[in-house]
Amino acid sequence: MPDARTPVRVAINDDYELVVAGVAALLTPYADRIEVVELDSDEPTVSDVDIVLYDTFGQDQGEDIDIESLTVAGSPKVVIYSWNLQPELVDGALSSGAAGYLWKGMPTADMVDALEQVHAGQTVTPPAAARPDPAVGAWPGKEFGLSGREAEVVALITQGLTNQEIADKVYLSINSVKTYIRTAYRKIDVRRRSQAVAWGLNHGFAPDHSRMLDPQHRHPAR
Structure with a gap:
């Protein structure tokens, strides 16, 4: 150790x-x-x-x-x-x-x-x-009652993936993906995929692009 x-x-x-x-x-x-x-x-x-x-x-x-x-x-x-x-x-x-x-x-x-x-x-x-x-850590949409799995599915919808692509990416059955979509839609009060994408873009589901370094340490030049 x-x-x-x-x-x-x-x-x-x-x-x-x-x-x-x-x-x-x-x-x-x-x-x-x-x-x-x-x-x-x-x-x-x-x-x-x-x-x-x-x-x-x-x-x-x-x-x-x-x-x-x-x-x-x-x-x-x-x-x-x-x-x-x-x-x-x-x-x-x-x-x-x-x-x-x-x-x-x-x-x-x-x-x-x-x-x-x-x-x-x-x-x-x-x-x-x-x-x-699914209660461990933090994720976008947690404050709206989304479980970790529901949030992950919404994130992938926001990224433009189809239901089958989501199922393939996170190794869930297509029926499980559809179930998570239904429960997530109820919680965020949307009915259509386009609405879910718009909601996701407005609530932190678009991937970020950032880096935070500890200023106490030296880092190699990029």
Whole structure:
């Protein structure tokens, strides 16, 4: 395990600022062990960190994750953080170069342990009994009562994906996608896809483009 006096340096990556900030907030009480030095939305990591923690909300899954595109500095390990725990997604992510696969719903203390284990050279994956917890973290639309899954579907609708494309991207059945769409539409008070897209664009569901660096650390020039 890493020395307790030397925190694991982590960058958090996702296309949504709110999602990235939500994951960072989970780790804040453990700053003596996990040092979050960069937050990236639709940007590759530029800091020389130990781990890039990639949140899959509204993003590519499994073997479709482009591990190499997530960083332009150093050789950090990439760890996936996801609600989607299907074995084929876990195996696909690992075969694409991910060093670990963490599940939303694991206690934050366990998440910190897992990041330290990955940093020490171990591979951490979800146990058979792991279950995702849609209450973990933050996501666009949470304040409107959208569950994490409903929000992810709305995000993908806002990106212009069809129902089948959404099902393929997040590895849900087409009927499950339709169910999430129906329940989400009721909560945001829309009836048609065009209305959902307009609502999403006005409520933070368009992917962000930003980078936040810890000013206390030096970063390589771009």
